[in-house]
Amino acid sequence: MQIAMIQDEILPLSELDSIYLDRGTYFGDGVYEVVRSYDGKVFALDEHLARLGRSLSEIGITGVDIDEIRRRVEQAYEAAGIDNAKVYFHITRGSQLRSHAGGRDLKPNFFLTVTELADDRVQKEQGIAVCTYPDWRWKRCDIKSLNLLPNVLARMEAERRGCAEAILVDEGGFITEAAGSAFFAIFEGRKLVTRPLGPELLASITRRFVMELVPEVGLTVAEEAMTPAEAQSADELFIAVTTRDVVPVVQFDGAGIGTGRPGRYTKALIEAFREFVVSFDCAQDKRNS
Amino acid sequence: MQIAMIQDEILPLSELDSIYLDRGTYFGDGVYEVVRSYDGKVFALDEHLARLGRSLSEIGITGVDIDEIRRRVEQAYEAAGIDNAKVYFHITRGSQLRSHAGGRDLKPNFFLTVTELADDRVQKEQGIAVCTYPDWRWKRCDIKSLNLLPNVLARMEAERRGCAEAILVDEGGFITEAAGSAFFAIFEGRKLVTRPLGPELLASITRRFVMELVPEVGLTVAEEAMTPAEAQSADELFIAVTTRDVVPVVQFDGAGIGTGRPGRYTKALIEAFREFVVSFDCAQDKRNS
Numbered sequence: 378m379q380i381a382m383i384q385d386e387i388l389p390l391s392e393l394d395s396i397y398l399d400r401g402t403y404f405g406d407g408v409y410e411v412v413r414s415y416d417g418k419v420f421a422l423d424e425h426l427a428r429l430g431r432s433l434s435e436i437g438i439t440g441v442d443i444d445e446i447r448r449r450v451e452q453a454y455e456a457a458g459i460d461n462a463k464v465y466f467h468i469t470r471g472s473q474l475r476s477h478a479g480g481r482d483l484k485p486n487f488f489l490t491v492t493e494l495a496d497d498r499v500q501k502e503q504g505i506a507v508c509t510y511p512d513w514r515w516k517r518c519d520i521k522s523l524n525l526l527p528n529v530l531a532r533m534e535a536e537r538r539g540c541a542e543a544i545l546v547d548e549g550g551f552i553t554e555a556a557g558s559a560f561f562a563i564f565e566g567r568k569l570v571t572r573p574l575g576p577e578l579l580a581s582i583t584r585r586f587v588m589e590l591v592p593e594v595g596l597t598v599a600e601e602a603m604t605p606a607e608a609q610s611a612d613e614l615f616i617a618v619t620t621r622d623v624v625p626v627v628q629f630d631g632a633g634i635g636t637g638r639p640g641r642y643t644k645a646l647i648e649a650f651r652e653f654v655v656s657f658d659c660a661q662d663k664r665n666s
Numbered sequence: 667m668q669i670a671m672i673q674d675e676i677l678p679l680s681e682l683d684s685i686y687l688d689r690g691t692y693f694g695d696g697v698y699e700v701v702r703s704y705d706g707k708v709f710a711l712d713e714h715l716a717r718l719g720r721s722l723s724e725i726g727i728t729g730v731d732i733d734e735i736r737r738r739v740e741q742a743y744e745a746a747g748i749d750n751a752k753v754y755f756h757i758t759r760g761s762q763l764r765s766h767a768g769g770r771d772l773k774p775n776f777f778l779t780v781t782e783l784a785d786d787r788v789q790k791e792q793g794i795a796v797c798t799y800p801d802w803r804w805k806r807c808d809i810k811s812l813n814l815l816p817n818v819l820a821r822m823e824a825e826r827r828g829c830a831e832a833i834l835v836d837e838g839g840f841i842t843e844a845a846g847s848a849f850f851a852i853f854e855g856r857k858l859v860t861r862p863l864g865p866e867l868l869a870s871i872t873r874r875f876v877m878e879l880v881p882e883v884g885l886t887v888a889e890e891a892m893t894p895a896e897a898q899s900a901d902e903l904f905i906a907v908t909t910r911d912v913v914p915v916v917q918f919d920g921a922g923i924g925t926g927r928p929g930r931y932t933k934a935l936i937e938a939f940r941e942f943v944v945s946f947d948c949a950q951d952k953r954n955s
Contacts, residue, residue: 382742382755382778390779396685397777402758404814405694436819453671465764466671469691474781475754477814477821477846488686489671490679492763513805515816524813525693525766527804530725532766557766 395472399486405523406480407469408432411619412450413494414462415654419454422447424582425619428521429468435520438470441485449489457491463620465490467523497621501647504627504639505541507616509605510534512545512553512577519576531556542616544605544629551602553577558618559584562603562611563596563642570611573600583617587646590653594645605630613640622654623647684761688775694812695769696758697721700908701739702783703751704943708743711736713871714908717810718757724809727759730774738778746780752909754779756812786910790936793916793928794830796905798894799823801834801842801866808865820845831905833894833918840891842866847907848873851892851900852885852931859900862889872906876935879942883934894919902929911943912936 379390381397400406410425430443446466454464471483510531515524531543535556543556553572554560559581561571569591574580591598608614614626614634623646625639634640668679670686689695699714719732735755743753760772799820804813820832824845832845842861843849848870850860858880863869880887897903903915903923912935914928923929 378746379748379781380742380746380779382738382776382780384776385738387742387745390781394685396683399691400818402688402691402696402756402777402812404818405812406815406818407691436815437822449671449674453669453676456676457667457669459668467691475779477818478825480818480822487671487673488691490669490764491671492668492679511805515804515813516800516802517816522815523691523694524804524815526695526725526811526813527806529689529693529695529766529769533726533769536767 390474396486398472398474399469400471400473400480400483401467401469401486401523403475404477405525406436407467407486407523408436408438408521409465409467409523410521412464413620414454414460414464417460418658419450419464420654420657421582421586422450424585426450428580428582432521433468435517436470436522438468438485441468446487449487453489453491459491459493461494462491463494465492469523494620497624500541500621500624502639504625505616506539506628507542507544507555507614507626508535508538508540508630509546509552510543510556512547514545514553517576518553518578519574519580521579528556540628542626544608546605547577549602550604552605552608554579554581555616555618558616558624559587560608561587561615561617562608563613563640564611566612567596567642568599569596569642570599570601570603572602581617583619583622586650586653587617587623590646590649593649594642596642609634611635613643615639615643615646622650679763685775687761687763688758689760689762689769689772690756690758690775690812692764693766694814695725696756696775696812697725697727697810698754698756698812699810701753702909703743703749703753706749707947708739708753709943709946710871710875711739713874715739717869717871721810722757724806725759725811727757727774730757735776738776742778742780748780748782750783751780752783754781758812783909786913789830789910789913791928793914794905795828795917796831796833796844796903796915797824797827797829797919798835798841799832799845801836803834806865807842807867808863808869810868817845829917831915833897835894836866838891839893841894841897843868843870844905844907847905847913848876849897850876850904850906851897852902852929853900855901856885856931857888858885858931859888859890859892861891870906872908872911875939875942876906876912879935879938882938883931885931898923900924902932904928904932904935911939
């Protein structure tokens with residue numbers, strides 16, 4: 378008889394809950410998104426759903442209705458009733474007995490959580506420390522997939538070194554992005570540098586919004602790869618991520634950045650982002666009208 | 667209230683089964699093994715458990731008693747009572763609300779299945795077709811982790827092209843290994859070539875056994891990287907994998923290999939492997955005594 382075993386418990390395979398056969402667990406065969414709400418409104422859901430659609434398409438998961446996903450996210454957010462919430466959701470190719478090439482005509486699995494966002498005020502006011510780690514990830518980091526073990530290993534090592542984020546460095550010695558966020562440096566008083574998009578990094582939505590705000594605060598953008606040594610010599614550093622938008626980086630591999638306090642452009646961007654969020658829905662409505 | 671949603675169903679997060687919070691699904695934060703039985707005996711379990719121990723250690727999952735895992739595998743195999751079975755098992759870092767750097771002091775999750783092995787006689791007698799695919803995997807393929815999406819994509823594309831396995835090719839244009847097996851070529855009548863071990867491929871246990879058998883069939887081993895063009899010019903090709911041991915490859919990217927039928931050395935290795943399996947337990951007992 379074919380059987381399954383969960384910890385110490387043996388049961389017939391036919392009685393196993395299909396969640397145990399999720400290709401998400403067997404292979405990381407799925408993609409995900411994280412959105413947040415600001416003061417009772419989910420922010421930039423359309424942008425995240427567009428990226429989800431692209432991720433699904435790149436790995437060939439078909440039959441997912443993005444409007445249905447939107448409806449679920451909105452319904453779940455409403456049910457939770459949390460003003461500043463983190464909404465995580467993933468879609469896997471489905472459940473079946475383990476087989477690499479299986480996965481055709483399966484019903485995709487959807488899973489979502491709505492949780493309280495951690496308070497980020499201290500991080501925003503004081504800045505965070507980061508440290509570098511080799512970028513061991515796969516060659517399609519433009520796909521937001523569930524294959525995140527290298528990110529986990531980088532982040533765990535960063536935490537052991539007392540850092541809040543790991544900065545990933547490719548084999549050529551250049552920074553790609555952070556383990557769970559986009560990475561930016563400001564040089565010579567006004568040039569904002571970040572790596573150009575490509576298969577080696579995620580098209581971060583917060584990154585895109587930051588780039589839109591850059592002229593407002595008097596910076597110019599240069600999309601270039603930089604080395605850790607160059608990053609250490611920057612006037613200011615920051616990361617950008619959905620859950621916390623812009624977070625100053627004040628220490629890089631043990632070296633203080635600038636004055637050791639969040640820099641003025643970073644603070645201006647945090648402020649600009651706050652305003653951007655408030656005006657976002659109106660702007661969206663105008664664009665759509 | 668923090669909530670979860672599974673497909674269309676909303677429930678309080680506190681009522682969610684912990685399997686939904688498995689870091690194996692969120693991040694592929696776990697490792698696995700596959701062993702098989704031949705005629706009622708699990709083969710080479712010690713070797714697989716040793717590799718599992720190394721994989722766990724490399725990603726820092728602690729607190730797993732390998733002897734306890736051995737006991738579970740043996741107990742489950744016994745309960746299933748399948749002569750020629752495939753035993754899959756994985757261990758993940760545990761379950762918790764999603765957090766990259768979490769995962770300390772969690773209780774690891776163990777999951778196992780025992781299933782019937784597919785009949786491989788036709789594949790062994792007629793050989794299989796394979797085709798190449800870019801190796802998009804991460805930089806630590808020596809760790810047998812659950813981050814297998816690139817392997818899935820390669821295998822799905824191979825199947826679309828009517829092939830039973832995908833041969834992964836690195837950025838330098840050299841073959842690393844196959845999506846789910848080790849890869850070998852025989853040149854100039856007697857030289858067996860396979861890629862040397864390193865972080866870019868798995869230390870396959872079947873590969874190791876094949877190498878031990880090679881002198882018996884009159885071959886010499888050269889551990890070298892080869893290109894797809896070189897592989898196409900080989901006298902014989904085969905893959906090696908736990909579930910099917912040695913399987914001849916008779917077509918590579920559409921080109922016939924040798925006579926288009928399994929070659930004589932490959933057939934000799936299949937036979938030698940069969941004898942090796944039969945004598946394995948005795949040899950093991952002798953070694954241990």
